[in-house]
Amino acid sequence: xxxxxxxxxxxxxxxxxxxxxxxxxxxxxxxxxxxxxxxxxxxxxxxxxxxxxxxxxxxxxxxxxxxxxxxxxxxxxxxxxxxxxxxxxxxxxxxxxxxxxxxxxxxxxxxxxxxxxxxxxxxxxxxxxxxxxxxxxxxxx
Numbered sequence: 372x373x374x375x376x377x378x379x380x381x382x383x384x385x386x387x388x389x390x391x392x393x394x395x396x397x398x399x400x401x402x403x404x405x406x407x408x409x410x411x412x413x414x415x416x417x418x419x420x421x422x423x424x425x426x427x428x429x430x431x432x433x434x435x436x437x438x439x440x441x442x443x444x445x446x447x448x449x450x451x452x453x454x455x456x457x458x459x460x461x462x463x464x465x466x467x468x469x470x471x472x473x474x475x476x477x478x479x480x481x482x483x484x485x486x487x488x489x490x491x492x493x494x495x496x497x498x499x500x501x502x503x504x505x506x507x508x509x510x511x512x
Contacts, residue, residue, distance in 0.1 A: 378501065379447045380494035382464055383411025386473060387508050388481040389488035390425060394510050402426040402474045406464040409444035410453060411494060422464040426474040433467045465495075472500060480505050 384406035391403050405421040423436040440460045448454040465473070473493065480502070481489050488508035494501050 377410075377447060378494060378496060380410055380496055382406055382408055382469075383494040384421060384464075384492075385411075386477050386491045386493060387488065388477045388491070389508055391511070399430075400428050400478070402428065402477050404465070404470060404473060407439055407441065408458060408464050409446050409456075411492070412445055412453070424465065424470055426470050428471075428474050428478060431471060433470045435463075439464055469495065469500075476500060476502065 384404060386402060386404045388400075388402055390401035393401070402425070404424045404426060406424070407419065407421050419441045420437055420439055422439040425434040425436060426432070427434070438461075442457060442460040443455040444458045445453050445455060476493075477489065477491055480491055481487065484505070484507070489505045490508045491505045492503040494503060
């Protein structure tokens with residue numbers, strides 16, 4: 372049996388080290404990031420719109436595709452399970468310096484796997500970025 376310890380994240384999401392909207396890219400690196408405040412359950416389920424960003428490392432540019440307008444954040448409840456807390460939906464999930472750090476980590480992970488594009492699940496607690504998993508990116512058909 373595999374047991375994964377849950378971490379009460381400040382933000383969580385997925386990142387691909389390739390732009391899923393332009394998989395044939397050859398001229399520059401573009402990293403796609405989808406993020407939510409708190410636990411990332413709803414990003415994976417696709418039930419709520421995540422903050423979606425494209426990061427271009429060569430330019431240190433962060434392009435906002437969508438902002439999350441979710442007005443609740445999910446956290447672990449003290450007695451077990453998950454609880455919702457109301458938040459301000461208008462502030463960004465990820466500040467630009469954090470996006471840049473995530474992008475650098477994504478690039479390093481891709482380097483470990485022979486420069487093959489990666490699909491990375493991550494979370495943030497305080498100033499710490501934790502990688503939950505990475506796997507080869509599967510291109511659309």
